[in-house]
Amino acid sequence: MALRFPATFPSGFDLTLKPSALELPLRWRRPRTIFVNSMSDLFHSDVPDAYIAQVFDVMARTPQHTYQVLTKRAERLARLGRRLPWPTNIWMGVSVETPKYSWRISYLRETGAAVRFISAEPLLSALPDLDLAGIHWLIAGGESQPGARRAETVWFEDLRDQCGRAGVAFFLKQLGGHPSKRGGEEAVLDGRRWLDLPVLKVEPVLGSPRGSRKQLVR
Numbered sequence: 469m470a471l472r473f474p475a476t477f478p479s480g481f482d483l484t485l486k487p488s489a490l491e492l493p494l495r496w497r498r499p500r501t502i503f504v505n506s507m508s509d510l511f512h513s514d515v516p517d518a519y520i521a522q523v524f525d526v527m528a529r530t531p532q533h534t535y536q537v538l539t540k541r542a543e544r545l546a547r548l549g550r551r552l553p554w555p556t557n558i559w560m561g562v563s564v565e566t567p568k569y570s571w572r573i574s575y576l577r578e579t580g581a582a583v584r585f586i587s588a589e590p591l592l593s594a595l596p597d598l599d600l601a602g603i604h605w606l607i608a609g610g611e612s613q614p615g616a617r618r619a620e621t622v623w624f625e626d627l628r629d630q631c632g633r634a635g636v637a638f639f640l641k642q643l644g645g646h647p648s649k650r651g652g653e654e655a656v657l658d659g660r661r662w663l664d665l666p667v668l669k670v671e672p673v674l675g676s677p678r679g680s681r682k683q684l685v686r
Contacts, residue, residue, distance in 0.1 A: 567594075
């Protein structure tokens with residue numbers, strides 16, 4: 469993408485901050501679901517703490533939107549997360565591609581995010597016996613670019629079953645493989661699509677004024 473659109477990415481693949489774009493969500497009145505830094509990592513070591521705080525401030529000021537933030541830098545997330553606001557519209561996730569990276573889940577649990585999710589995409593091996601305590605959503609998918617490594621269907625079936633036992637919503641994006649070789653095959657397990665989302669249940673807040681509500685994840 470950086471090579472194809474040099475005007476949009478003048479610094480190529482180098483990490484680039486765009487403070488002028490930070491307040492764009494304030495202008496969007498209609499609610500949106502926004503994948504923050506979909507082509508980068510907000511908690512990259514070269515992103516200043518103050519800049520991350522600005523991003524979270526904008527997210528907190530726009531409760532009409534739902535923000536999904538995904539990182540591989542789970543240690544930094546946990547360290548900074550103690551000083552960041554966590555309104556219910558900020559969903560926080562970590563990538564877990566193989567068992568080697570399952571430690572990231574423990575750091576994710578330290579955050580105050582109302583929705584904590586795991587992105588098992590691209591899934592590169594089985595992920596047996598995950599500790600899903602405090603996790604609300606798991607997204608799974610195989611590699612899908614040219615030269616994609618094969619993902620076994622049994623890996624996805626096991627994740628679905630683990631989520632079922634733990635009460636975690638399971639979302640299967642795709643089974644992987646080169647797009648031209650998938651033949652339009654849908655991501656189906658046992659005859660159905662798995663597109664579950666975490667449910668935010670609205671409940672009264674004890675001791676609060678009448679009509680006040682609090683969102684909790686179920």
